[in-house]
Amino acid sequence: MSAMVLAYASLVHASAGELPAAAALVMDASSEKILYAKNPNLKLRPASTTKLITAMVALDRLDPDAMVRISDHAAKTPSVSPRLRTGEQFSVRSLLALALMRSVNSAAVALAEAAAGSEYAFTELMNRKAVELGADNSRFINASGLPGPNQYVTAYDLARIMKAALQYPMIADLIYTRTLTVVSTSGRKLAVKNTNELLWDDSGMLGGKTGFTREARHCFVAASNRNGNTIISVVLGEPHRPDLWQDTSRLIARGDDVMHRRAEPVITYSSASESPVVFATYSHGSQKKGKAAAYSKKKKSGSESSSVKAKKTKKNVKKNPVKKTGKKITAGNSRSTGRS
Secondary structure, three states, X not given: OOOEEEEEOOOOOOOOOOOOOOEEEEEEOOOOOEEEEEOOOOOEOOHHHHXXXXXXXXXXXOOOOOEEEOOHHHHHOOOOOOOOOOOOEEEHHHHHHHHHHOOOHHHHHHHHHHHHOOHHHHHHHHHHHHHHOOOOOOEOOOOOOOOOXXXXXXXXXXXXXXXXXXXXXXXXXXXXXOEEEEEOOXXXXXXXXXXXXXXXXXXXXXXXXXXXXXXXXXXXXXXXXEOOEEEEEEEEEEOOHXXXXXXXXXXXXXXXXXXXXXXXXXXXXXXXXXXXXXXEEEOOOOOOOOOOOOOOOOOOOOOOOOOOOOOOOOOOOOOOOOOEOOEEEOOOOOOOOOOO
């Protein structure tokens, strides 16, 4: 507790006008300290960031080398390319690559059916997993992240989900991989390119998961190594795709500034009338608690519920390995996708 103070969030109620996303958050992965947050507990559509918890639950129950047959339901699920065909078979490992790297919804549904018998039964496991991770202000109703009633996530919960996902070597490896090829049992080859553009532009990027639907807008949760620290960033409800990458880079840089005491933590709300809640922030010597520099002063309307929780963890995530590209996953391949 020496590096933290628990204080009511009498922080500057200046909305991040330069940060148009509905919600955003930056967290130090090792301590779970909040370095920056905008509407951290606002319940929003998760889009395909959902696939992180889908992948964890699938790996909790399935052998990565097990073969999965694509059902008619999975094949007909609306999805980006490459399209999966009814009856063809892929390894769990290959389906994870398609779901996490390319965000193929059919792959996520196929994993859910293989793990629990049906997608509906799988969502019960997803929500149970979320509670176990402390992400109890979020709810999932499908494995893909497609829009539906009562499906939501908060920026704070998504950061905790990302931290947990990094503890799965296969997930950490796949979200860090730029490109690979998966092969079905029939020999059909599918090229997979990661949707995370920062893997090509940011040498510290450890990986992330994108998401988009018309309702959710653009979403992105990422982990990055900065000066030996793993920083997790979340952006939800970003209006424009290009801003997703720019704002993520700025958030990570801001988190690094707070980690090295070049800046104060900031927590902003879309409405000045919101009730104060308890947050964990850094103590910066003689600087006043709650004093902060926000991204801008323009205010927006909105609402938020619940509160950010400050919890400690004993685990640390891996640091800054070499990016991987051009791998091939074949049906029945027993090679581990852990980092080399």
